[in-house]
Amino acid sequence: MPDIDIATPIRPAPALPLRARLAPLLMPHRLVMAGLALTALAAIVTQMDWSWLPGYLPKIGHGLLVTLALLVSSVAAGFALALPLGAVQVTGPAPLRWLANGFCTVIRGTPLLLQLWLIYYGLGALFAQFPEIRASWLWPYLRQAWPYGFLTLTLSFAAYQGEVMRGAFAGVPRGELEAARAFGMPRLMVFRRVWFPRAVHRALPTLAGEIILQLKATPLVATITVTDLYAVITRVRQATYLTYEPLLLLIAIYLCLSGTLTLALRWLEGRVPSGR
Amino acid sequence: MNNATPAVEIRDLHKHFGRLEVLKGISLTARPGDVVAVIGGSGSGKSTMLRCINMLETPSAGEIAIHGEAYAMRPTRDGGLEPADRRQLQRIRAQLGMVFQNFNLWPHRTVLGNVIEVPVQVLGMPRDEAVARARQVLERVGLAEKEDAYPAHMSGGQQQRCAIARVLAVEPLAMLFDEPTSALDPELVGEVLTVIRDLAAERRTMILVTHEMGFARDVASHVVYLKDGRIEEQGPPEQIFGDPRSPHLQQFIRSIA
Ligand SMILES: Nc1ncnc2c1ncn2[C@@H]1O[C@H](COP(=O)(O)OP(=O)(O)OP(=O)(O)O)[C@@H](O)[C@H]1O
Numbered sequence: 041m042p043d044i045d046i047a048t049p050i051r052p053a054p055a056l057p058l059r060a061r062l063a064p065l066l067m068p069h070r071l072v073m074a075g076l077a078l079t080a081l082a083a084i085v086t087q088m089d090w091s092w093l094p095g096y097l098p099k100i101g102h103g104l105l106v107t108l109a110l111l112v113s114s115v116a117a118g119f120a121l122a123l124p125l126g127a128v129q130v131t132g133p134a135p136l137r138w139l140a141n142g143f144c145t146v147i148r149g150t151p152l153l154l155q156l157w158l159i160y161y162g163l164g165a166l167f168a169q170f171p172e173i174r175a176s177w178l179w180p181y182l183r184q185a186w187p188y189g190f191l192t193l194t195l196s197f198a199a200y201q202g203e204v205m206r207g208a209f210a211g212v213p214r215g216e217l218e219a220a221r222a223f224g225m226p227r228l229m230v231f232r233r234v235w236f237p238r239a240v241h242r243a244l245p246t247l248a249g250e251i252i253l254q255l256k257a258t259p260l261v262a263t264i265t266v267t268d269l270y271a272v273i274t275r276v277r278q279a280t281y282l283t284y285e286p287l288l289l290l291i292a293i294y295l296c297l298s299g300t301l302t303l304a305l306r307w308l309e310g311r312v313p314s315g316r
Numbered sequence: 317m318n319n320a321t322p323a324v325e326i327r328d329l330h331k332h333f334g335r336l337e338v339l340k341g342i343s344l345t346a347r348p349g350d351v352v353a354v355i356g357g358s359g360s361g362k363s364t365m366l367r368c369i370n371m372l373e374t375p376s377a378g379e380i381a382i383h384g385e386a387y388a389m390r391p392t393r394d395g396g397l398e399p400a401d402r403r404q405l406q407r408i409r410a411q412l413g414m415v416f417q418n419f420n421l422w423p424h425r426t427v428l429g430n431v432i433e434v435p436v437q438v439l440g441m442p443r444d445e446a447v448a449r450a451r452q453v454l455e456r457v458g459l460a461e462k463e464d465a466y467p468a469h470m471s472g473g474q475q476q477r478c479a480i481a482r483v484l485a486v487e488p489l490a491m492l493f494d495e496p497t498s499a500l501d502p503e504l505v506g507e508v509l510t511v512i513r514d515l516a517a518e519r520r521t522m523i524l525v526t527h528e529m530g531f532a533r534d535v536a537s538h539v540v541y542l543k544d545g546r547i548e549e550q551g552p553p554e555q556i557f558g559d560p561r562s563p564h565l566q567q568f569i570r571s572i573a
């Protein structure tokens with residue numbers, strides 16, 4: 041009976057007394073590791089040069105916002121694109137299926153940096169040749185770099201997530217859809233009430249990983265002059281002649297971001313009704 | 317037999333998958349209150365016949381009418397048929413309830429959510445009313461305490477009873493069962509059969525594909541024996557099980573017993 045998967049009930053971890061919870065952390069080798077980590081942290085704070093940090097905080101904050109804005113908007117728009125991309129590959133008419141499949145294959149098979157430059161230099165130059173576009177209200181935006189960064193990141197996320205959604209749509213057991221049809225649901229309702237929510241549930245566990253990959257792809261936009269977090273840190277390094285300190289800060293910020301994302305999505309997943 | 321409009325009427329139904337002819341001219345009538353048990357060997361076409369009744373499979377030829385209303389069909393290019401009127405198809409389907417071998421509950425909804433889904437979404441019933449009625453039918457199948465559970469957290473027997481509640485909630489003209497206990501562990505079969513037996517005692521119209529011969533004998537008002545896509549013998553249960561005429565049926569009953 042491949043149609044039925046028996047999900048294990050999600051139980052909240054039993055609340056252990058504090059001592060019992062700390063016990064695994066107090067094993068000798070772990071204590072040694074923790075000691076080393078603390079020493080390293082102390083050395084980083086006291087031995088290195090952080091005097092530049094307060095002055096650059098506003099710029100770093102702005103860079104962080106740009107990175108987050110690019111991440112959130114490209115994930116949201118990319119996900120919205122991934123839904124039809126995935127669905128069409130499972131049920132669409134043949135030409136649409138090929139188109140979606142081709143799109144995903146091409147984007148996933150070529151370097152993101154290349155796509156970014158092609159879109160930025162290619163599309164940017166193309167737009168500039170049309171007086172209609174130059175005269176339109178869009179032009180002030182199209183002259184900047186970030187729309188091209190956003191577009192490229194969106195297409196990339198759509199292609200990867202589209203592939204995930206294809207698998208998720210295809211993996212919804214036929215019987216559940218058949219039951220919906222047997223009760224007289226119109227096709228669109230079957231999609232809206234059963235097929236779509238079930239596919240999203242199935243895709244959710246991999247979503248966290250995909251978003252973190254996307255986060256790590258965002259620094260590429262610095263190569264087309266978008267001043268994201270990475271670009272700001274690069275400027276700090278050029279201005280202060282410091283090699284390591286700004287990079288350490290950058291690592292710490294990216295780690296915090298991906299950690300928060302992982303936790304947030306795990307929380308979300310736990311709240312979604314089980315039954316996978 | 318009374319002469320009320322048949323709940324389900326099948327006339328000369330044919331179905332083939334590619335070159336394989338699975339149903340070779342089946343005619344069958346279920347009047348309101350009939351409990352028709354369909355028996356037969358594996359691959360004899362029982363599921364296919366049942367699934368034609370709500371057009372989960374489209375017949376290749378023949379006619380099917382639900383409560384006197386025949387499905388509007390039109391010929392396809394490859395010589396078969398297809399539903400010609402989606403609206404009508406959906407309206408008729410909403411009056412039939414199907415219970416599947418593998419339950420096919422919607423796992424992202426609770427028991428209550430599963431039961432109110434069709435009344436609210438398809439039949440347009442106000443939510444409060446649907447919930448009230450859902451609680452009644454859940455009570456009937458013995459799942460009153462389980463309304464907030466998700467299907468994955470219930471036993472197979474409970475899931476199948478929930479699937480039956482989902483059907484009852486639409487107050488169908490006829491209920492279609494496709495081997496409702498075949499996927500269950502032996503110790504869970506009884507609780508589901510008990511529910512179906514109660515429904516049969518209320519004289520609800522049902523067509524029931526089953527391998528449980530003792531059960532078919534008990535609850536059916538009419539038994540149909542399918543063999544290679546044809547109805548080889550049919551009649552009241554006493555006759556089919558007590559005095560079968562066809563040698564195939566005699567052998568089939570001996571092999572099952
Ligand atoms: N979608 C399909 N495509 C091709 N052949 C099919 C399809 N569905 C059923 N068949 C074939 O039709 C025949 C009848 O199948 P059906 O499922 O109706 O038998 P059944 O009487 O329900 O058997 P069982 O007791 O095993 O459930 C079988 O030979 C089966 O392989």
Ligand SMILES: [Mg+2]
Pocket residue numbers: 362363364495
């Ligand atoms: Mg079958």
